[in-house]
Amino acid sequence: MIIVMKAGAAKKEKDEVLKRIKELGYTPHVIHGTTRDVIGAVGDERGKLVLQSLESMHGVESVVPILQPYKLASTEVKKEPSHVRIADGVVIGGDQVVVMAGPCSVESEAQIMESARAVKAAGAHILRGGAFKPRTSPYSFQGLEEDGLKLLAKARAETGLPVVTEVINPETVDLVASYADILQIGARNSQNFALLKKVGQCGKPVLLKRGMAMTIQEFLMSAEYIMSEGNQGVILCERGIRTFETATRNTLDLSAIPVLKRKTHLPVVIDPSHGTGDHHYVAAMSFAAVAAGADGLIVEVHPDPEHASSDGPQSLKPKKFAAMMEKLKLFANAADRTL
Numbered sequence: 001m002i003i004v005m006k007a008g009a010a011k012k013e014k015d016e017v018l019k020r021i022k023e024l025g026y027t028p029h030v031i032h033g034t035t036r037d038v039i040g041a042v043g044d045e046r047g048k049l050v051l052q053s054l055e056s057m058h059g060v061e062s063v064v065p066i067l068q069p070y071k072l073a074s075t076e077v078k079k080e081p082s083h084v085r086i087a088d089g090v091v092i093g094g095d096q097v098v099v100m101a102g103p104c105s106v107e108s109e110a111q112i113m114e115s116a117r118a119v120k121a122a123g124a125h126i127l128r129g130g131a132f133k134p135r136t137s138p139y140s141f142q143g144l145e146e147d148g149l150k151l152l153a154k155a156r157a158e159t160g161l162p163v164v165t166e167v168i169n170p171e172t173v174d175l176v177a178s179y180a181d182i183l184q185i186g187a188r189n190s191q192n193f194a195l196l197k198k199v200g201q202c203g204k205p206v207l208l209k210r211g212m213a214m215t216i217q218e219f220l221m222s223a224e225y226i227m228s229e230g231n232q233g234v235i236l237c238e239r240g241i242r243t244f245e246t247a248t249r250n251t252l253d254l255s256a257i258p259v260l261k262r263k264t265h266l267p268v269v270i271d272p273s274h275g276t277g278d279h280h281y282v283a284a285m286s287f288a289a290v291a292a293g294a295d296g297l298i299v300e301v302h303p304d305p306e307h308a309s310s311d312g313p314q315s316l317k318p319k320k321f322a323a324m325m326e327k328l329k330l331f332a333n334a335a336d337r338t339l
Contacts, residue, residue: 004060007035024041027041081093081265082232097295100124102129102301104273104315106129107309119318124299128299130143131149140310141309168189183199196208200230204233205233206234208236209239212241236267239270240276252275252276257294277314282324286299287327300314302317303318
């Protein structure tokens with residue numbers, strides 16, 4: 001159920017509503033709107049009619065059932081788009097198209113520092129880089145782990161770029177959160193519910209990637225796992241789904257952008273690198289994503305992709321990334337956004 005508070009409702013009135021929701025056996029989640037607050041009451045569907053009694057409480061305007069299975073992520077709960085603040089001047093979901101860029105894996109200090117300087121100079125807003133790498137083969141490079149996190153922190157200290165990096169199991173969430181500004185949940189872990197709950201409790205923004213065989217509803221239900229633990233800072237990331245097509249690594253589902261924009265208030269980011277698996281197609285898909293309404297991009301950039309430890313074929317060289325960023329401004333302007 002959604003409990004819509006009256007405009008100007010007093011804090012005491014909100015506190016009384018929150019207390020009553022808990023007494024009825026539900027978990028309250030406060031969503032702050034531009035003119036009034038909305039409280040989502042989440043719990044056992046079978047007894048939700050008892051929440052109708054809240055309509056008689058002071059400060060309550062109405063009590064409305066949520067029809068979608070994903071409650072907190074739904075536009076039924078929050079009509080206006082959510083803005084996820086990452087750092088001073090970096091907000092995902094606002095007027096600015098936010099670009100995250102960097103190598104798939106942190107390989108060495110020289111590599112990540114060169115990458116960070118290059119993407120910063122080209123206009124990127126956030127540095128990406130993997131310290132923990134879940135790989136299809138157990139024999140592939142698995143990442144530098146905490147040493148990689150330390151190198152990302154060093155790159156942030158020099159360039160001022162916030163850091164997004166992947167977390168792959170619940171046991172390392174606190175460790176990764178102590179270094180990163182955004183925790184990334186990869187496609188393979190998008191239905192790792194123990195991990196989703198843990199990142200929901202950590203308080204850091206979460207970049208949630210869509211699983212390679214996930215429906216939109218399943219994707220939003222995964223976001224709901226994070227939000228139900230109290231973390232509203234969820235950023236959705238479309239990174240391509242698995243189809244019968246073999247010309248690209250995945251099939252980048254750009255139609256997911258307008259669909260998600262209609263169904264959820266959460267910001268939507270596109271990953272054209274994993275979506276295509278080929279650096280030749282990354283720029284074109286980036287332009288198309290911004291034109292379709294994406295709030296951001298996450299792009300792989302490597303100073304020497306021919307010798308990259310992972311995903312070299314889909315990584316842009318710094319010069320090509322800079323050229324893409326320059327042209328991307330035109331698409332952002334056409335979409336009434338900034339870069």
